[in-house]
Amino acid sequence: MIHYRNTVARSGVDGRALVATAKKLLAAAGERDASLSLTLVTDEAMHGLNRTYRGKDRPTDVLSFALDSPGSERLLGDVVISVDTARRQAAEYRAPLQRELYRLLIHGLLHVLGHDHQQAAERRSMEREERRLAGAIDLPWPY
16 A cells, blocks of 8 residues: 655646556565555755754655554555655656656665665665666666
């Protein structure tokens, strides 16, 4: 199940498509029965989250908060995406906003699943998994 919330007025995001894609990505990651929270925010909101939780005084494109939820429903965690930053990055890549949101969703999902990119070996592994998940939703990677 995807718990979706878009806090950005007139974002231009196709929320239904984003939720459907998140479900496909969960299945491709072997987490078909898990739940994920997905929230879209502005740069202003993301700046506050990034400062509070990472000590970085600037907005970022995506933040992930993994949970270890015992019980009958496996709740993986929260993925928060800045629509403002995604829009700028999409323009840089000459890609549609929706496609950039899918790319950031993949990245955030992999973080809640325990992937990281601090070390070279971790980065290579995460990039391989990003490409695999992108293929599962027919997303060109990289742009």
